Amino acid sequence: MKAFTKLYDELDSTTSTNEKITALKKYFTNAPADDAMWAVLILTSRISKRVLTSRSLRESFLRITKYSNWLYEESYSQVGDTAETLSLLLQSLDLARHESIAPGETSDKSLSNWLEVDIPELAKIKDEDQRAEKLLSFWKELTPLEIFILNKLMTGGFRVGVSEKSVVRALSEVFNLETDQVSHRLTGATDPGAENFKRLISKEKLESLPSQPYPFCLAYAWSERTEKDWDSQRWCIEWKYDGIRSQIIRRAGAIWIWSRGEDDISVSFPDIAELFAALPDGTVLDGEIVIIKDDQIQSFQELQKRLGRKKVSALTLKNTPAAFIAYDCLETGHEDIRQISLRERKQILEKLMTPLLSKKIRLSPTLNAENPEQVEDLRALSREKQAEGVMIKDWSSSYPVGRKTGYWWKNKVDPLTLDAVLLYAQAGTGRRANLYTDYTFALWSENKELIPFAKAYSGLDQDEINQLDYWIRRHTKEKFGPVRSLEPFHVFEIGFEGIAASNRHKSGIAVRFPRILRWRKDKKFDEADHLTTAFKLLDGTP
Amino acid sequence: MKARAWHKIWNIKTVNNLVRATSEGLYCEPGNFFIDPWKPVQTALITHAHSDHAHAGSAQYFCAEKCLPLLKHRIGHENKYHALKYGEKFKIGDTVISFHPAGHILGSSQVRIEYKGKVWVVSGDFKRGEDPSCDEFEVVHCDVFISEATFALPIYRWESGEVTAKKIFDWWQSDLERPSLLFCYALGKSQRVLAELKKFTDKKVYLHGAVENLTEIYRKNGIDLIDTAPVASMEKGYSFKGDLIIAPPSAHRSTWMKRFKDPQTAFASGWMQVRGVRRRKGYEKGFVLSDHADWIELNRTIEQTGAKTVYLTHGKTDVLERYLTEKGYEVRLFKTEYEDQEEASS
Numbered sequence: 001m002k003a004f005t006k007l008y009d010e011l012d013s014t015t016s017t018n019e020k021i022t023a024l025k026k027y028f029t030n031a032p033a034d035d036a037m038w039a040v041l042i043l044t045s046r047i048s049k050r051v052l053t054s055r056s057l058r059e060s061f062l063r064i065t066k067y068s069n070w071l072y073e074e075s076y077s078q079v080g081d082t083a084e085t086l087s088l089l090l091q092s093l094d095l096a097r098h099e100s101i102a103p104g105e106t107s108d109k110s111l112s113n114w115l116e117v118d119i120p121e122l123a124k125i126k127d128e129d130q131r132a133e134k135l136l137s138f139w140k141e142l143t144p145l146e147i148f149i150l151n152k153l154m155t156g157g158f159r160v161g162v163s164e165k166s167v168v169r170a171l172s173e174v175f176n177l178e179t180d181q182v183s184h185r186l187t188g189a190t191d192p193g194a195e196n197f198k199r200l201i202s203k204e205k206l207e208s209l210p211s212q213p214y215p216f217c218l219a220y221a222w223s224e225r226t227e228k229d230w231d232s233q234r235w236c237i238e239w240k241y242d243g244i245r246s247q248i249i250r251r252a253g254a255i256w257i258w259s260r261g262e263d264d265i266s267v268s269f270p271d272i273a274e275l276f277a278a279l280p281d282g283t284v285l286d287g288e289i290v291i292i293k294d295d296q297i298q299s300f301q302e303l304q305k306r307l308g309r310k311k312v313s314a315l316t317l318k319n320t321p322a323a324f325i326a327y328d329c330l331e332t333g334h335e336d337i338r339q340i341s342l343r344e345r346k347q348i349l350e351k352l353m354t355p356l357l358s359k360k361i362r363l364s365p366t367l368n369a370e371n372p373e374q375v376e377d378l379r380a381l382s383r384e385k386q387a388e389g390v391m392i393k394d395w396s397s398s399y400p401v402g403r404k405t406g407y408w409w410k411n412k413v414d415p416l417t418l419d420a421v422l423l424y425a426q427a428g429t430g431r432r433a434n435l436y437t438d439y440t441f442a443l444w445s446e447n448k449e450l451i452p453f454a455k456a457y458s459g460l461d462q463d464e465i466n467q468l469d470y471w472i473r474r475h476t477k478e479k480f481g482p483v484r485s486l487e488p489f490h491v492f493e494i495g496f497e498g499i500a501a502s503n504r505h506k507s508g509i510a511v512r513f514p515r516i517l518r519w520r521k522d523k524k525f526d527e528a529d530h531l532t533t534a535f536k537l538l539d540g541t542p
Numbered sequence: 543m544k545a546r547a548w549h550k551i552w553n554i555k556t557v558n559n560l561v562r563a564t565s566e567g568l569y570c571e572p573g574n575f576f577i578d579p580w581k582p583v584q585t586a587l588i589t590h591a592h593s594d595h596a597h598a599g600s601a602q603y604f605c606a607e608k609c610l611p612l613l614k615h616r617i618g619h620e621n622k623y624h625a626l627k628y629g630e631k632f633k634i635g636d637t638v639i640s641f642h643p644a645g646h647i648l649g650s651s652q653v654r655i656e657y658k659g660k661v662w663v664v665s666g667d668f669k670r671g672e673d674p675s676c677d678e679f680e681v682v683h684c685d686v687f688i689s690e691a692t693f694a695l696p697i698y699r700w701e702s703g704e705v706t707a708k709k710i711f712d713w714w715q716s717d718l719e720r721p722s723l724l725f726c727y728a729l730g731k732s733q734r735v736l737a738e739l740k741k742f743t744d745k746k747v748y749l750h751g752a753v754e755n756l757t758e759i760y761r762k763n764g765i766d767l768i769d770t771a772p773v774a775s776m777e778k779g780y781s782f783k784g785d786l787i788i789a790p791p792s793a794h795r796s797t798w799m800k801r802f803k804d805p806q807t808a809f810a811s812g813w814m815q816v817r818g819v820r821r822r823k824g825y826e827k828g829f830v831l832s833d834h835a836d837w838i839e840l841n842r843t844i845e846q847t848g849a850k851t852v853y854l855t856h857g858k859t860d861v862l863e864r865y866l867t868e869k870g871y872e873v874r875l876f877k878t879e880y881e882d883q884e885e886a887s888s
């Protein structure tokens with residue numbers, strides 16, 4: 001764990017990409033293969049499994065140390081992160097190892113050992129006292145920074161300040177490989193183990209695993225500048241659907257479905273997988289999974305009902321009929337065809353798909369635009385077409401790795417917006433600890449009550465954040481732990497990508513990707529929008 | 543951190559209150575003097591030379607002998623000063639006062655006030671950790687202790703200055719291809735770092751102008767510091783590659799920084815204990831080094847003074863208030879205009 005902690009510390013204490021790569025190279029040169037593979041998975045956010053919730057981590061701590069609850073809460077509200085708060089309180093209680101005492105002398109457990117033995121064993125303990133005991137025994141052998149890292153590994157969602165690009169570059173420089181090769185091998189890699197690391201850095205041209213997807217090509221946001229020389233012959237325009245971007249892999253007699261987040265989501269869509277059994281072996285398709293009911297593409301919320309379960313029930317399958325809309329073909333006859341042009345790939349795709357086409361398997365239609373104005377017209381039409389915008393792709397382009405400028409663009413519709421009242425605030429985490437930056441916004445109900453409808457974290461600049469933080473501290477009505485309820489006063493314009501009815505929320509609606517567009521200092525709080533306005537948005541175009 | 547909405551402010555004139563908070567500062571009626579007043583008064587007792595504690599304009603000043611050169615530097619040489627040795631008793635009005643080391647910066651003091659057999663101690667700012675650049679904190683037994691509470695949260699726990707200085711040294715040495723810019727408070731923290739670094743190296747350290755003069759005062763008063771030179775004394779083309787430069791936080795991201803090509807930056811302060819604070823302030827590296835007491839030191843000190851009544855002046859006063867109250871102390875808050883001199887976190 002020491003070597004990984006050192007790496008984390010080095011990555012965390014510089015903003016220079018070169019220094020980050022130097023630190024990574026140093027680590028990968030010396031780390032044993034099994035530790036190195038874990039490190040790759042952690043640094044590229046491929047492991048986010050949660051063994052314990054932050055809450056149960058905190059409960060265990062309070063149980064074993066009999067720590068005062070309010071003092072914990074005060075500390076937490078200053079730090080804004082459970083893993084970090086605990087590491088600092090353990091240090092304060094002398095329950096962490098002191099860094100300066102005999103460095104390197106105590107036995108240092110490897111990263112793999114922690115992740116493969118200790119943490120899984122802890123996860124098995126059901127008795128809360130025993131679990132707390134076990135946690136304490138872990139913490140006692142670690143320094144505060146190591147405790148922070150261990151806590152993060154247990155609670156999932158550990159983010160390290162380094163890009164996947166840097167990790168790939170470091171690996172390719174240490175092991176003398178092409179970056180595209182490392183990048184490809186890394187795609188779909190989710191399993192630890194020394195063998196997997198050796199595959200990742202092997203000099204030989206390896207048969208890829210049958211399940212392995214290609215790196216997804218990502219689009220850049222369309223900008224004014226790119227529209228200057230419009231050539232209608234050059235651009236392929238398609239709807240951009242609000243679903244799960246996926247690759248269908250038909251190889252070795254089996255089917256895999258990978259999401260863009262590089263999760264194997266085959267189990268979530270057995271109905272789709274089944275239909276692609278008719279696809280010839282050695283085929284990979286790129287497309288979008290959506291839920292289609294009565295020929296209407298459903299909201300993203302419907303799609304989410306399919307995710308995160310070991311098995312999808314027959315009822316869910318029936319209630320959320322999935323469909324695949326194909327954009328592209330990346331492999332045919334066991335051959336990687338990413339280098340040929342989009343035009344040729346589309347032709348191959350059409351040929352492959354024709355015998356399969358149905359309500360549940362569709363080809364993404366190609367649209368036409370003679371000039372940029374027509375692109376805008378299409379974009380404006382997209383919500384009606386149940387899309388969230390248009391994709392603009394260069395007909396002559398190959399299928400590039402990752403986000404490469406010039407070939408793929410996305411042009412999304414303007415977000416839906418509502419003016420809402422700031423009602424609650426909570427201190428942020430990480431960079432925003434100590435500042436009230438997590439906001440809850442509310443709309444007026446018919447009987448003149450403010451009902452929370454969205455949380456948003458971003459959209460203000462630093463000055464506005466500071467200004468608002470100052471105001472929040474002086475206009476708090478009540479404190480509940482880290483949350484403050486506020487006097488209704490400030491109005492913000494909240495933008496979001498989608499809206500759906502929801503009986504889980506008091507407001508009766510759920511919005512997707514809410515964010516602050518503007519601080520409406522010109523509006524009084526009683527001028528904010530009503531819930532009825534939000535309900536009108538449910539029916540389509542505002 | 544100042545001007546928060548206090549839930550409780552005791553500002554009542556009672557015979558029991560030897561010291562009370564007024565709009566000018568902490569006031570002792572039987573002695574007719576103020577301690578660290580923020581407005582001009584007749585008689586001011588100064589705990590230390592930080593700008594939130596030492597204000598100009600009063601008719602006469604009392605301070606510890608070792609505080610005098612720094613105080614003169616800060617508020618002018620022309621004032622009427624009375625400098626006392628640590629522990630030396632002096633009668634003012636009906637009270638007897640004395641200064642005792644607070645361990646905060648050079649010359650920093652607690653003020654002991656004795657009146658009719660009762661003893662009150664005003665801590666000023668203080669710390670308990672070892673510091674080669676000033677006298678060690680002295681525990682003074684008292685009935686009432688008036689304490690700071692800058693870092694009164696259990697998450698604040700300091701390592702020794704020597705351990706942290708070693709980390710600073712290692713950070714500096716880890717990249718000799720770039721200048722290393724260390725930001726820290728110009729009075730006290732900078733000189734503490736310079737004194738600690740002497741244990742690890744005899745390389746020269748470069749100073750921002752704001753740090754330079756204060757450092758000279760320390761040196762003249764017999765504090766052993768590593769060799770330094772002003773940044774401004776170096777010729778124009780000098781690159782500072784591999785050099786350590788100490789500057790106040792106000793210089794961070796200022797035009798002054800343009801002088802250094804691609805520097806690595808760090809900030810030394812107690813606030814650096816929290817990762818989010820460091821990121822928000824935009825420093826690459828944070829060193830946890832404070833001249834204020836941490837949570838454990840605050841509590842230990844209060845216990846050691848034997849005081850049963852504690853007044854809190856600035857910092858995380860509400861947390862410490864609740865904690866001490868639960869332990870059976872009589873706790874009150876003084877509203878003051880003292881600020882944290884390590885750069886407040888919010």
Ligand SMILES: [Zn+2]
Nearest residue numbers: 592646667883
């Ligand atoms: Zn001070």
Ligand SMILES: [Zn+2]
Nearest residue numbers: 667880881882
């Ligand atoms: Zn102070």
